[in-house]
Amino acid sequence: MTQVAILGAGYIADYHVKALRRLDGVEVRAICDLNQNLAQQFASSHGIPKTYGDLGTMLSQENLDVVHVLTPPHIHFPTAQQILNAGVDTFIEKPLCHTVEACQTLRQQAIDQGRQIGVSHNFLYFPAYEKLTAAIAAGELGQLDQVDIIWNKPLGAVRGGPFGLWMLQSPTNILFEVCPHSFSHALHLVGEPDTLHVDAYDKVDLPRGLAFYRRWDIQARRGNVAMRLRFSFIDGYPEHYIMVRGTHGSAIVDFERNLYQFKSHTPYMLDLDRFANTWKPAKEELAQGVQTLGGVVLSKMKLTQQTAPFAESIARTVADFYQHRGGTLDERVASVMGEGTVKLAERIAAAANLPIPTPTHPETVADLPKSTVLVLGGTGFIGQALVKRLREDGYGVRLLSRNPNGCPPAVLKLGVEVVRGDFTKPETIDAAMSGIEYVLHLARGNGKTWEDYQKTDVEPTRQLAELCLKHKIKRLVYTSSVAIYNASNAKTVINEETLADPGMMRVAPYSRSKVENENQLLELHKTQGLPVVITRPGVVLGVGGNPYHWGIAAWNYTSVCNLWGKGENPLPIVLVDDIADALVKAMTQPQIEGETYNLASRPCISANDYIDEIEHQAHVKIRRVPLSARRMYTMSLLKWGLKKVGRDRHAAFPSYADCAGRRLASQFDCSKAERELGWQPVTDRELLVSEGIHLPVKEWLS
Template sequence: MRVALVGLGYIADLHYQAVRKAGADAIIGCDVNPAVAEAFASRPGVEAVVGSVDEVVALRPDAAHVLTPPNAHFAVAKPLLAAGIDLLLEKPMCDRSSDARSLIAQAGEAGVLLGTGHNFLLYPIWDKLKAAVDGGAVGALRSIDVCYRRPFPPLRANNTQPWAMRGSRNILFEVAPHPFASALDLVPSVDVEHVTTSRPQDLPNGVRFFREWNILGKSGDVSVRFDLSFEDAYSESFVHVRGSTGSVVLDFVHNSVVVNTRSFAPEYVELAEQGLHSASAYARGAVGTLLETMAGKVGSKKSGAPYEQSIDRTVAQFYADRQRRVLDRRLGPDLALRVVELGEAVADAAHLPETAQPDPVAQVRAAGPAPDPTRPRALVLGGTGFIGTALVRRLATQGVYTRVVARRPESARARFADLPSVDVVQGDLERPDELVPYLADVDVVYHLAKSVEGTWEGVLQHEVEPTKRFIDLCADAHIGRFVYASSIAIFDAGDASRPITEATPPSPGVVATSNYARAKAEIEAYLLERHRDAGFPAVIIRPAIVLGVGSDPAHAGIAAWPHPNVALHFGSGRHRLPIVLVDDVADAFAKALDRPGIEGRCFNLSSPGCITAEEYLEEVARASANPILRKPRSLRTMYASQVAKWLVKKAVGRKDPFPRWADCNGRSFASPFDCSVTEAALDWHPESDRSVLLARGVTEPAEAFIR
């Protein structure tokens, strides 16, 4: 069996594992990003990787999984269906019901299967709930409450790249299909009566994202309610079905199902029985989930976390259905269409427009200064990130023509629409040769981009090697200056008697452990080598812990965060942290534009240490009105835990680097940072007043984050 995976984002990894378990002999990968497709090509069982749906059709797979964002499902699925290829689409089928109906009709005419992976209905515990309801255990249905309250990670980072973040209604077709499908597998339809949206978050691309949704509806005489929340709070996800003689509660988070029914016992005995039954169900779910998740982590092909199992079961069900040419109700087009229709009904009731992205022109508030022809012209990679945005705005306010390279230029144009001196172009560091035309008329290049790969091989392929190639191209183009954003993460800052200065070398122990630090150190070394050998005008800037409105209060440099609002100090938490405001960082980078005599040098950016991790967390908790569960953790205990995890990973064939003490010890930030050389060389004067640093770096970001 030959299977194509179209769209190789994060969910593709689970589908890849699942189709291998389902018996696929060969896998075809398809992604418009050549670097992503190329990385996928090295996986076992991959026959070919291509960049277009037409190429997939030409290879004639037996089936294909459409794993692109929902707004692309229709365009991707049509040619595949026309070629007679059975399809499994990631939920939802489409983001418009008219498109879904068109695909259903096309599949019917072609005689091919059109499945949709509503994988929450393939959790083993869903079978138990469905059996209890269909078997009459709860009597006549009275109400269905579906609660989905789980953090949506892109919100925390203000990451507007995911499709769900590019339109106010998009979340209804990205995450909400899970709760919608749960209700619609129990009742035939839901008439939406009222929708309340609350806790809006205005994203950098101009989209207003609603973090809470309360949806009231009816299915005949059955009340249906959806409670959706996407902010950082305690995770809950459950379905509560109440009937005339009992109720069922399915808890997705704790992987348990509790069925309570009337009995012949006195009420006080019945309540005791129900309490014991509930406790037993939760205990079984907890122990089972723990064992299966641990088994999955050590490589068992038949185990894994419940979510991973649900993907496996969805894929296995689809291929079993292919044999009999009839889809299970949970994968079938009838349910899939009803889910999309419900999403549209909710969006309409909330009066949300279909516009996926606000018009950048409409975002213009006030024109900034026009470019100053006497100033150098700049090109910025990574200009839409936290530091990059501040830098672009600083350059623009100084009249510097600034060209921003962005993967998704529409979002970046909306962000900088009020700045006439900013020009946004489409490009990707992973394809550096395509950036050469953008170098033709610029004097200074700022490189603030980084990858999010989890393995060194991925970081090397997607960040280090493309950056080295881009440096060479900049040299060929005779760029006047190349300013690279490195990081203080390359240092072992764990010795209180050893100040960190610009002359401090990268720590071998830190670089050997952290892929992020290793990438920064390798690129630094290459830049300095090019400067020594050929006079390449490199300037390296290493920001410390950068804070400001827009930064994540759960900063990884401050503490370890096993959960939102739960923090573990790196050591005592009483060392003064190397903190710097984002506006001061932008100021330093802007000064590097034309400051004479700084080529071939490295500069660290930190204000004088005056705030500890303890004090930081106390202020975040106060300003956000969200208590933070926190405690110190011995560095030796933390290091022992890292070594133990490494041993387990090694036992199952993982090739992660052995953790070094320097990486763990350095996180305490016991070492003071002396940035006097930077201050003198750049004429840079960062904020040093503790009250101002606390207000602008901690209080204001925390208050803005909860808004």
Template sequence: MTDNLVNRGPAISGPIRTAIVGTGYIAEFHARAIREVADVQLVATCDANLGRAKAFAGGWNIPLAFDSLSKMLQETRIDCVHILTPPDLHFSLAKTALEAGVHVFLEKPMCTSTAEADELVRLAAERGLYVGVSHNFLFSAAFQRLREAVHSGKLGLIDHITINHFYELGQIRFGPFDNWMLRNPGNVILETGPHLVSALLDLAGPPEALSVRADRKIALPNGAEIYRRWRVRTTAGRTAIDLNVNFAPGFPQRTIYVRGLFGSALLDFDADTCVIDQRTPLDVDFDRFKRSRAIARQMRTQALSVLARYGLGKLKLMRRGNPYQNSIQDSTAAFYATIRNGQPLDGRIAGSTGRDVIEHCVGIIEASAIDKSATICDQLRADRPALAAKPTVLVLGGAGFIGKELIRHLLAAGYCVRAMVRGSPLPLDEFRSDHFEVVRGDIGTRADLERAMPGIEFVYHLAHAQCKTWDEYLAKDVEPTRLVGEVCLAAGVKRLIYTGTIDSYYAGAKAGTITEAMPLDPEIRRRNYYARAKAVAEDILADMSRNRQLPLVILRPGIVIGRGGNPFHWGVGRFSENVCEVWGDGRNKLPFVLVTDVAAALVKSIQVPGIEGKSYNLIDEPLLSARDYLQELEQRGDLTLSVIYQPIWKFYLADLAKWAIKVLVKHPDRFRKPSYADWESRTQKAYFDCARTRTELDWNPASDRKRMFDEGIRVALEPWLEATR
């Protein structure tokens, strides 16, 4: 099977017009890469969710946004598409584009089967089009040094290659569990394996017989099974090859070690370094010394080069960025250079290579002999009991940390509950009750909200979006909240409960005592986007309450800990692996609250009469400082953390330096000047007086240090500890 070798398709006059299909995490990297290619215009974006497509287009100044690839191809001229959707959609979307006469650049994996890949390569060849696959790791500076050393013969005949991918797969612990990667035990290899297999093929050629062991199996909350460790042994000619994959928590390491007759090389993908070790003509003891010095010199030189490229890229003095962005940028540039000159595709991104990668990934799965029959679909189990009554309570954001605990409490209190989720309903499959149902929908879509409203008396709005820019927060968080209020008014609900955040207060050293009677931070426009978005959403709903009689109650939880939460909570400090940078000296008591107590207060908020128009803060008695929390976390988890008690001015100065660079390069986010008060507020030195909440909601939180340790830390740690076993 070969790729088309010459530009037999219709000639492209003028700039190449390209589009992005799928606006998830990886789309930003591709958009940035496209912008760096000369004579290529990013003219459209497409996503099944039109709101997301428009938000992405707005953030990148892309003229057009669509919710259908077919519609986009019909209504505007497109020369090439980048397909960045989940892998199970790659084939159908790529086929549609190729049949429309459009070049295709796919994120890895190319497809989910060799048969699908074969058809795309064949179709591209017939139409005189290019189909490429972004095996972007092969374009990193470090890998290019390694492949030159291997292919030039500098290392001599290659005896052994070891490829390690030790990198936690966060979805295993935190979801979303409807991710394609988690629907079948073999999908993690189809998703992650191309990084390893593409490197293997490029360095050594096709592997022969495979010996595979998959172990450390765990069951996910939705019933799916995942193997966290994979060990593959094979050969390619005279070269022995080991591939090791581990998705469990641990120190991240993505490396390739090559041993040859004349030397060895060690590549670190994350550091973007590749050091070569070879003998010198000196005596053995002096040889060791000189080689160690040479390795250190290579590491220092390459590390400085990586840092320089990153810094100069930020200053717009060089078209480079971090190593990951650079690798995508170079693979993208190679693809467009091919379209322009009509030459064969670089083998690293060729469709035929993408097809071979899938073939060998499938071979690894087959050789492992794992049970692949238990494929998890994106639906609740069919044997759920019929509803005993019509739901009267609607929970928006029920699949989240607080949402799931709320549903648990509502069902225990006898309510009939409906939860609306945008993604898969599988995370809620644990609630097998004749008082619970799940509907699919997006809170940003009026029709979805209206379909969820029949029979509903009480609505909980706990949903929030993960955003980076203020425009994204407005589009994905603030405006959907306005829509929720409008739909609740139209439906005549008895009460809407909105969850804000204490982060919308200033809570630094000068805050003193905070009660619900105090206004939110008057300088909220200078605060972080999350706190600001929550405050703006509160204002919108409060205005509806005052002027249009929206029956509203606002609850603002503190630092919520407990079952289902992340024990490495950023309310305590900034965590990165085993390092925690505490906000300040960590001595003051923090505003913790157990998730079970938050859920109890939420239930009370629909039971207590006459509280419309009021707000309540949900914080327990001041029981634990950051130092207390971290000490208990270490003891309960048998961990050794590197804890840094960081002065706030250091966080602020670092943020100020980044902002200065943004202003210099005219970054879209340059208009938000850093605020010292925003950083200092993270110390949470205020005292929250929740007497009104306790009295009016008859709320009795734990107020017990041992319960905070047991329910807030130990219970939250259990899933993490299980994942490391």
């Protein structure tokens, strides 16, 4: 058996492991990540025997043949060197390295030590792209004239972080992180350009004095073949395609839809020729679309190994490397191509001639007040509003952050103490408790399954509560959610005594974790006197929030939303500043330990009203698709059936209550918070619309 390990447990690791599982004679023995909790979670969900937090330890303890390097680009060189020195081959997710010099050093090292390096430029193995290269090789396009390569895909990190990502640390890093996909196509189809002209524009200022350019236009030429590469990272309809024009025909590869379209002259007269070049491609596109969809459905049912096109391209890349490992690698996966894309990236970076900003240290207030309040989740949407309110009231605030350098500048300017730590690591929480009197818990877990939430949310919350008892904290305020309720009936009045719906808990890990956290915190209050107060915010809106809010509708795309029901019932909306006010009051109000408070304003805005305001403010048209509970439930049953056929052990039988409750049609009685906390949320409709919808839309579109 070929023994393989994975270095890096990010999202791409899932694709690599599934690709490896399709190969005979290959065994995934271990996964290594600096975040051992993430590594353990990944290993558990994929049945990988061993986990490590250190590459050297893994290399010394495992008898490995290949390590897949799936880390940020600037880590590729030192880790690959370490792997090669251990006598192990390496397969590296693009780019090979982040400098040509490092690429050359690494390639020579592999030659000297008799090892092999493979580089995953997986779009070179895309099924539709392989049709294009076959057509070019067969001479169907004639002599090449023009090649246009388009990558128009939103990059969410530019707007909301995390701003510590390597690709955001310099304006040209994106050329090595994302753009090598397209650079590899340019080199594979045409070769290294003779000339280059680069225009980078649409600058966005980032924290710490950094900058990002959201649009790139690259014009190049090799001999008589013109090339144009365009990249756009703004929000919008995603496009990823290659258009090739030759003397005998033209072709398009659409990666988003996995379509290949070829046009050339027919034997017919001009008008009939044009008709044939309309009818034939349309028929072929339909057939390819049906084939792609059918493949996805069959793969989910585990009736075929073939998967969705992107996953299939990675699987083909991995398979080709292992098939030729020990011999001559295909040019698409060989390290020569890896070095070539990095060389092209360096040439484009030089031609762009952008000012490279020097990262500044985060701005902080010189004389910080003594920290008495610890906020977990303080860099999130609600957390930032809460920190602002605490500082306005004179409290010294300590934040816990995995990466303090990525803390939003607006928060740092308030004068807060930021310490490095992780909510899932109790030792870092324990260290952060020194001198703290109050703890405000807004952090949340993540994952897809109940097991994931148990590890990343439920267990850490219990450990936090025990630490609060150990340090004799005066008050722990836990932020839950109204998502625990079945709010489907417009005649039902929901208050703090309303029980969570069992059907919803069964299928919704997020809601279930909130209920489990509430229960264990209240049990510790009863048995050990934990001074806890629980809040359940409604649909929270305001500056800093995404206006495409899933509490309003389902936003698979910003241009189309699925309404929960008809979208006509008023929703339990509340402004984020009012939530911050309620949390501070819950922290300080005496003799309310063990109490729970629902937090929502007077309902006066429906989902349709909300979308009307977005359309008016942003000057856009949003398509609305009403989804009845019955239709949602039927769709959920179909998805469940596919997962069961595919033997998905996490597939939960759908809950009608979960489908119906998303309407949030019930009336929420929040009088307890108003009465016991003295809380007075904004109820004026014009102010709710202005601060909760208009301002976030303006901010989002800026």
